[in-house]
Amino acid sequence: MHNLLELQTAFAGAVLRAPEPALLRTIVDDGIAAEARLAIYRNHYRITLEEALAATFPVTRQLVGSAFFATAAERFVSVTPPTAPCLFEYGAGFAAFLASLPELASYRFVPGVARLEWGFNLAYHSADHRPLAAADFAALAADAYAGLRLRLAPSAILFASRHPALAIWQAHSEAADVGAMRMDGGPCRLLLLRQDEALGWRELDAAELAFLAALRRGRTLEQAHAAALRCEMPFDLTAAFGRLLAEGSLAGIDSPAETGGSQ
Amino acid sequence: MRPLATSSLPARASAGIGLRDPHRVEVEERRPPVGFLEVHAENYLCGGPRGRALERLAGDYPLSVHAVGLSLGSAAGIDVRHLERVAALVDRLAPALVSEHLSWSGAANAYLNDLLPLPYTEEALAIVARNIDRVQSRLARRILVENPSVYLRFGHSTIPEPEFLAELVSRTDCGILFDVNNLYVNQRNHGLDPLDYMRGLPAAAVGELHLAGHHVNDADGRAILIDDHGAPVCAAVWRLYAQAVRRFPEASTLIEWDCRLPPLAELLAEAAEADFRRAQALAAENSDAQSA
Structure with a gap:
């Protein structure tokens, strides 16, 4: 001893x-x-x-x-x-x-809310990134997009629960406006994101969640698009891409092509 | 041994304060006139608003990065992954001071979130010296090592704590962060002689003094002082501080609070009081020297 x-x-x-x-x-x-x-x-x-x-x-x-x-x-x-x-x-x-x-x-909704709070915690403390802008894609040839691997921001956190975790969290959080709470509401799918100094979120449908989850796993844009389409619901790739750019949730482009390299 | 980059503030700098998150916005807005800001490294190993605020403040204040999780006393060695993260922060902030504690924090992949006591043995001395070497060579600079508050002592300790610190200084060229409140807590809990302790420290190595408050608790039916940084500096610690200033006149002073955090104004008032008492103690020292 x-x-x-x-x-x-x-x-x-x-x-x-x-x-x-x-x-x-x-x-x-x-x-x-x-x-x-x-x-x-x-x-x-x-x-x-x-x-x-x-x-x-x-x-x-x-x-x-x-x-x-x-x-x-x-x-x-x-x-x-x-x-x-x-x-x-x-x-x-x-x-x-x-x-x-x-x-x-x-x-059963309690662990879902705990996971949501953990997601906010991750988004708040994750590494800083420089958001990609439209100009970062200006030099790309049209046929290069399919093979692109878009890197989501470290603070972009995907969240899904069978319970209305966000509505419950909002109803109890000082940080949010207290709205009508729907404990019996449906599932909740979110993209959490730190923008500048604040945390934000937006709701996703199943197809966009599948698309973003595939990007997070390092799949190409083409593979992520296919994952979204397997949800058998409408999915507009151009609009989804536009939302990611506008909110600043893309951090880099990893591509095996000569346009690649890392940001 | 190659000379290490120094770890010091300009002599005679005003006292600094520990920057805690609830005061961050107010400090950014008011830019109070304190000598420096000290942060816990482990609270800033992340992205986001906290880190960016600190980078902005680094333009206006000297910074001190006070690590609490490097676990200099771990027999298993320094956690390289954590050292790399601290090194990246130090590179980014270029602080005037970097410090850690004479303690350990974890074993067997469990981080115990505390500054745990060491036995003061030749074996521990060799281990701590090796770990300090590792940290200093990775950071390419000298660190200050702080005397801890301890609530137990090991029967097989053979080296008095000030001698242990002095030996670390001579083996690794590290500096010392002398926490006056920790000495007072140990004095009350274990019956040390504080003046004897201060005389045992190599004066030139002491680069920073810490001042904080403590809490009186009950253990086994007896009073025990707990170093919780959750109260004003007490009168006895102010008296020891006056002695410490005379013994270590080049060291800068920090006011440290971690729990029951008061309004920022109270920290600033304590920092101003430290400046006043320091000037008083040094003036008394000069007049003693002249009349001698």
Whole structure:
């Protein structure tokens, strides 16, 4: 236990679970027991990460209530420690964890709202990009488009839920106008995007979601178009392309052709 | 060993404040006259409004990048991915100061979101020195290493903390960030002699002083001071600060708050008080020297 690697492994175990006797024996007990000293670190870990989750998932917390949220967050942080030091990156698995809780079995929309909040968090903190403009395409030959791979902005996040997650979020969020809430509304498909300093979103139909998801996976424009058409609903490629340019959600062109290279 | 780029502010710079997100817009609008702004590196390893605001502020203020997640004390070594992200931020901001803590934060791929205590042994000294070397050579500059607040001590520690820091300075050419409140917290919790501690630090290496408040908690039926940066600087810490200023006259001072954040005006008032007390302590030092 006097080896530093062993000591740190045991200490991490004490923070996440409970201390081993061998670790307790390494700690000077001068009036405050070793367990009580370790509990200071255990509490700090739990409280600061619960606060981080509460900051990232404020509407989820409102929906389930602060007491249930605290219990769920405590269970999550004990089994899912952060793997990196940036707290705004902590909580990627929280929505899935909520979906696994039997207590929320009759509230299936809650994990959907949590996923939406995670999407906003990703969009807010993602890397900056220079939006492509029409001029970036000026030199392209007409027959080059089919093979283009358009790179979506890092802050362009695709979101889909079987529940009306956006309407629920809007009804509970200070950041949005409270409108009529439709808990029984249909599925929700969104493109979330950070534009300059603010977060925005727009609704997508199934075809445009399939199109953007294919672009996100690195498919060519032709393949993404085909994915949209498989949804068997009207899809206007030129109009979809125009919307991406206008809102600034394209970050680059990856193409095997000589026009390619990366931006 | 090649000389490292210095990590310092102009001597006699006014005290700085820790820039926290709720104050960001107000600081951008008011541009208060503080000596520098310090940010936690880990809050700015992202795109978006925060990072852009900091780039704008970098034009008007010297910056200090205070890392909390490099885990200089990890036996498993420095997380290269995290070091690369911090290095990119440092490259982008070109801060006057870069600092980290004499502590560790994670093991076995779990980041424990805290500044955890080290045993002060020869083994730990070698590990921390190797990790500091790694960080300094990647950043191509000197970093300041901060004395931590600790809530437990290890029975197998053999090296007093100031000696441990002094040895790191001599092995790695790093500097020291001396946190006055952390020393006070450790003094109260573990019975250290603060003046003895300060005398043990190599004065020329101390490039920055931290001032903050703490919280008194109960552990096992006894009072224990918790360094939560959520209260004004207390009278005892101001008194220690006057001693610290005389011992480390070249170091710049930072007012640090992290929880129960007060209005910006309160941070600015504390920074002004630090400037006043520093001038007073240095004047007393001069008059002592003249009458000696």
